[in-house]
Amino acid sequence: xxSLLLLLLxxxxxxxxxxxxxxxxxxxxxxxxxxxLGDQAYDxxxxxxxxxxxxxxxxxxxxxxNETYDVSNIVVCNETPRVSFWFIVVNPENPTLAIxxxxxxxxxxxxxxRINNAFLLTDKTLEFLGIPPTLATPVxxxxxxxxxxxxxxIGAVCAGIVALLISSFVRGKRANKxxxxxxxxxxxxxxxxxxxxxxFEDRNGVYNQAFSDDDRFTQL
Amino acid sequence: xxxxxxxxPSWDNPMQFVLACVSYAVGLGNVWRFPYLCQMHGGGGFMIxxxxxxxxxxxxxxxxxxxxxxxxxxxxxxxxxxxxxxxGGVGIASVVTSLYLCLxxxxxxxxxxxxxxxxxxxxxxxxxxxxxxxxTGYIEECEVATPTQYFFYRETLNIxxxxxxxxxxxxxxxxxxxxxxxxxxxxxxxxxxxxxxxVYFTATFPYVVLIIYLIRGVTLHGAMNGVxxxxxxxxxxxxxxxxxxxxxxxxxxxxxxxxxxxxAFASYNHHNNNFERQAIVxxxxxxxxxxxxxxxxxxxxxxxxxFNYESCLERMxxxxxxxxxxxxxxxxxxxxDYWITELNRTHPDQFxxxxxxxxxxxxxxxxxxxxxxxxLAFIVYSEAIKNxxxxxxxxxxxxxxxxxxxxxxxxxxxxxxxTPLCDFKVLARNFSNETLNGLVCVFCLLLGLGFTTRSGNxxxxxxxxxxxxxxxxxxxxxxxxxxxxxxxxxxFEKDIExxxxxxxxxxxxxxxxxxxxVLLISLFIFYIVDYIRGGTPTYxxxxxxLGKSVVMEYPWYGQAFIALLLVSSVCCVxxxxxxxxxxxxxxxAKSVPHxxxxxxxxxxx
Numbered sequence: 088x089x090s091l092l093l094l095l096l097x098x099x100x101x102x103x104x105x106x107x108x109x110x111x112x113x114x115x116x117x118x119x120x121x122x123x124l125g126d127q128a129y130d131x132x133x134x135x136x137x138x139x140x141x142x143x144x145x146x147x148x149x150x151x152x153n154e155t156y157d158v159s160n161i162v163v164c165n166e167t168p169r170v171s172f173w174f175i176v177v178n179p180e181n182p183t184l185a186i187x188x189x190x191x192x193x194x195x196x197x198x199x200x201r202i203n204n205a206f207l208l209t210d211k212t213l214e215f216l217g218i219p220p221t222l223a224t225p226v227x228x229x230x231x232x233x234x235x236x237x238x239x240x241i242g243a244v245c246a247g248i249v250a251l252l253i254s255s256f257v258r259g260k261r262a263n264k265x266x267x268x269x270x271x272x273x274x275x276x277x278x279x280x281x282x283x284x285x286x287f288e289d290r291n292g293v294y295n296q297a298f299s300d301d302d303r304f305t306q307l
Numbered sequence: 308x309x310x311x312x313x314x315x316p317s318w319d320n321p322m323q324f325v326l327a328c329v330s331y332a333v334g335l336g337n338v339w340r341f342p343y344l345c346q347m348h349g350g351g352g353f354m355i356x357x358x359x360x361x362x363x364x365x366x367x368x369x370x371x372x373x374x375x376x377x378x379x380x381x382x383x384x385x386x387x388x389x390x391x392x393x394x395g396g397v398g399i400a401s402v403v404t405s406l407y408l409c410l411x412x413x414x415x416x417x418x419x420x421x422x423x424x425x426x427x428x429x430x431x432x433x434x435x436x437x438x439x440x441x442x443t444g445y446i447e448e449c450e451v452a453t454p455t456q457y458f459f460y461r462e463t464l465n466i467x468x469x470x471x472x473x474x475x476x477x478x479x480x481x482x483x484x485x486x487x488x489x490x491x492x493x494x495x496x497x498x499x500x501x502x503x504x505x506v507y508f509t510a511t512f513p514y515v516v517l518i519i520y521l522i523r524g525v526t527l528h529g530a531m532n533g534v535x536x537x538x539x540x541x542x543x544x545x546x547x548x549x550x551x552x553x554x555x556x557x558x559x560x561x562x563x564x565x566x567x568x569x570x571a572f573a574s575y576n577h578h579n580n581n582f583e584r585q586a587i588v589x590x591x592x593x594x595x596x597x598x599x600x601x602x603x604x605x606x607x608x609x610x611x612x613x614f615n616y617e618s619c620l621e622r623m624x625x626x627x628x629x630x631x632x633x634x635x636x637x638x639x640x641x642x643x644d645y646w647i648t649e650l651n652r653t654h655p656d657q658f659x660x661x662x663x664x665x666x667x668x669x670x671x672x673x674x675x676x677x678x679x680x681x682x683l684a685f686i687v688y689s690e691a692i693k694n695x696x697x698x699x700x701x702x703x704x705x706x707x708x709x710x711x712x713x714x715x716x717x718x719x720x721x722x723x724x725x726t727p728l729c730d731f732k733v734l735a736r737n738f739s740n741e742t743l744n745g746l747v748c749v750f751c752l753l754l755g756l757g758f759t760t761r762s763g764n765x766x767x768x769x770x771x772x773x774x775x776x777x778x779x780x781x782x783x784x785x786x787x788x789x790x791x792x793x794x795x796x797x798x799f800e801k802d803i804e805x806x807x808x809x810x811x812x813x814x815x816x817x818x819x820x821x822x823x824x825v826l827l828i829s830l831f832i833f834y835i836v837d838y839i840r841g842g843t844p845t846y847x848x849x850x851x852x853l854g855k856s857v858v859m860e861y862p863w864y865g866q867a868f869i870a871l872l873l874v875s876s877v878c879c880v881x882x883x884x885x886x887x888x889x890x891x892x893x894x895x896a897k898s899v900p901h902x903x904x905x906x907x908x909x910x911x912x
Contacts (some may be wrong), residue, residue, distance in 0.1 A: 119625075121635040167632035219443040233424035237482060240424075244489045251496050255741055 106164035106175050112185040114192075115216040117171040123212035131170045135206075136163060140174075142202045143195070147176060147186070150194035155179055192218050315380060316499050317575045323503035325585050327572050330510035331719030332593040334712050335415060335684070336561050341597040342537075342604035343679030344553050349544030350537045354598070356545065356554035361594055364826050365558040367818035368783060370586040370811075371790055372564060376573025377582055378802045382727030383567030386574070387786075390794050392891075396883025397789070398727060400782050401567035403876040405723040407774040408566065409751050411767050412720060413491065414758040416713040417483035418685060419706050421463055424483075426702035433458035434693040451854030455690040460849045463685075467761040469848050470865055474761025481759045488752040491717050495725065496741050499575045502718055509715035514596075516708035517603055523701065524606035529617075533609020534602060536674045555830055556776075561593060565779040565786070568719035571726035579806055604683075611691040612673035619668035623647070630661055643668075680771075684709060721747065768846055769861075773869045777834055778876040784827045785880060791820045844869060 106113065116139075121128045129135070140161040147156040160179050166172040176191050178184040195202065195218055203213055210220035318324045345353045379386035384398035425432050433455045436445035444450070449457040460466045467474045494505045524530055544550050563569065573582060620640045627638055627646055631654065638646050647665070651658045678687050692701050725747055729735050734743060758767050790799055796816060804810045844866060847856040861869065 117629065119635060122625075168634040169628055169632040170635070171629075171632060232428050233421070233479075236424045236427050237420075237486065240420075241482075241486050241489065244486065244493055248489065248493050248496065251493070251501070252741060255497065259739075 330715030334716035349541035352540035376570035396880035529613025530606035
């Protein structure tokens with residue numbers, strides 16, 4: 088009877104899953120708190136580990152949607168001063184069974200952002216070795232921004248060129264007109280000289296008294 | 308009284324001429340070639356050959372070109388034909404070389420525009436690698452290379468693996484090239500009247516940006532490492548002949564001699580403009596800008612090298628921490644080296660496994676990586692900029708400066724082509740100024756689109772290395788020999804006295820007659836020897852798989868094209884001489900029978 092009792096007592100520890108390094112369903116986690124936070128780094132202690140277990144349990148719950156995971160279902164071992172450790176997730180109904188690696192990976196990937204934020208860390212400073220980070224979807228705007236700036240600049244340049252060309256054209260026309268007027272003026276003035284001789288200013292010389300029109304008044 | 312024919316347009320004031328020359332001479336080479344040469348040839352010690360060559364070669368040749376332009380009041384073709392009818396080919400060779408330069412130089416401006424427009428984003432696109440299709444990591448090519456290299460080679464150029472793979476035109480590049488040519492047209496549409504106004508801005512704004520960058524640069528973390536490295540002279544480099552040759556070629560190309568731009572600019576001067584003082588001023592400003600720009604570049608180098616060095620240390624620190632599972636604050640950046648030796652001693656087996664991943668972090672090795680050309684401007688600088696706080700602002704400033712430097716030089720290049728064309732009465736009569744300028748721009752644009760294809764960068768490098776180097780040496784050599792010996796130094800002196808009021812003193816005469824020709828001949832011979840000894844010409848091709856540049860040989864058509872580039876401008880000189888000779892013979896043959904005819908009628912009476 089006593090031996091049976093002893094046997095029963097020793098069974099549960101033997102039935103609990105053994106967490107070890109390089110377990111087939113385990114993942115290594117590494118935190119670089121001081122690198123990430125510098126002066127505001129918090130110390131890694133039991134409470135922080137508890138928070139970690141809670142976040143993983145949350146991730147599993149969220150992923151599986153109905154199975155109730157608890158902190159006791161997250162088994163942690165091999166803690167080092169680096170702040171790295173191994174963890175295995177066990178099935179809440181049957182603590183001897185570990186959840187497969189792929190399921191754990193997917194669960195972590197889905198809630199990665201939440202897990203990171205709980206510890207004020209990023210994908211680089213809270214590493215799950217073997218789980219690739221989910222990179223944020225790049226924001227692609229409808230028109231690439233460079234085209235907008237390009238459009239503005241080329242519009243301004245076109246406007247400048249058109250303005251310059253038009254002003255050259257207008258200036259050219261005005262110069263032509265002025266030339267025409269100047270030529271006509273020349274011709275008109277020349278004709279005047281021929282008819283009445285009343286030019287007080289000869290283009291080429293001085294006023295010639297000999298041609299002044301004194302004959303209009305008959306002499307007495 | 309006949310209405311006077313349109314007088315030759317001229318600068319509004321001499322300041323515009325000086326600024327135009329400064330804007331032309333101070334170009335991208337001052338920013339990306341001089342610092343490289345400084346670094347390769349012993350830092351501060353390089354100043355000695357550089358300044359010496361400026362005095363022996365740079366200023367006298369600059370003076371000579373300005374004198375010719377101002378005296379002849381014609382573009383390069385007309386000016387050289389007037390000096391000696393057999394040597395009009397020198398002018399044509401200048402125009403051809405300027406044409407080649409115009410074709411490829413504006414592509415650099417297109418790249419500057421591309422980078423400038425892409426700076427208006429919250430995260431600079433060359434700061435991070437883009438995410439791959441299933442969002443698990445970054446694009447492989449970007450991982451193997453760096454994000455800045457990826458942005459330049461893949462997103463800007465979409466470069467093909469070799470010059471044989473042509474690919475299509477990169478639409479973004481083509482648009483930027485169109486914009487670049489439209490802006491060039493806008494600046495030159497009215498000839499010197501518009502160019503003269505623009506150069507106030509293109510000549511002065513780059514200095515504003517350089518000063519801002521100097522202040523920003525020297526206050527960056529680690530900048531002093533770079534500046535110290537630059538200024539510690541390694542005088543043993545002076546014993547290497549390549550130092551002296553590179554100093555001579557740098558002065559020569561930096562001043563933009565031989566393209567005909569200086570002759571063109573000077574041809575719009577007033578007859579009595581004091582170009583002697585202006586020549587000295589512009590040459591000194593050009594060299595001063597090179598030195599100034601290299602201080603800025605070296606402070607940026609220092610920053611980048613220190614950043615890389617510290618990143619390397621950080622990587623090693625993390626590697627050690629992760630492998631040996633030590634607490635984070637045991638190893639800091641300062642004691643990484645100590646811990647490496649310590650851990651090697653205490654855990655030799657584990658350390659041996661680690662050895663392949665361990666890089667030696669060396670600050671001097673980082674500073675020693677010298678880069679020049681487009682690699683410096685678009686890769687190294689943008690890498691440094693992305694690590695600065697408020698990087699978008701610095702990026703916009705920097706690429707605007709590159710643009711203005713490039714545009715300023717383009718003004719000179721295009722003027723060198725247009726001025727001789729406008730001198731031809733046939734063209735000037737039938738086409739207005741604006742139309743002719745527009746046609747030249749459109750022509751260059753269409754040919755330049757070839758550089759926006761996927762293999763365009765390889766053709767660009769070919770043009771950059773062979774299009775204008777050898778031919779310029781030949782052109783300027785013929786120029787100086789013509790002026791000194793064919794035209795005659797005495798006549799040249801008289802012309803200068805006519806313009807300035809005094810004869811050039813003995814320094815100028817010695818330089819023109821003896822020193823500069825000797826220097827140029829030795830440079831010329833050196834180039835030929837180097838070209839022959841170099842074997843098959845090679846180029847750097849971007850390997851997308853390896854993520855770095857590999858050396859490849861040019862295919863047969865590439866080499867043929869190089870030969871064509873070299874020969875096409877050089878052979879203009881003998882061909883034109885031959886043509887002039889034949890024309891003279893024809894004229895002589897025609898005039899002889901006429902003379903006989905008149906003699907017979909006279910004798911008949």
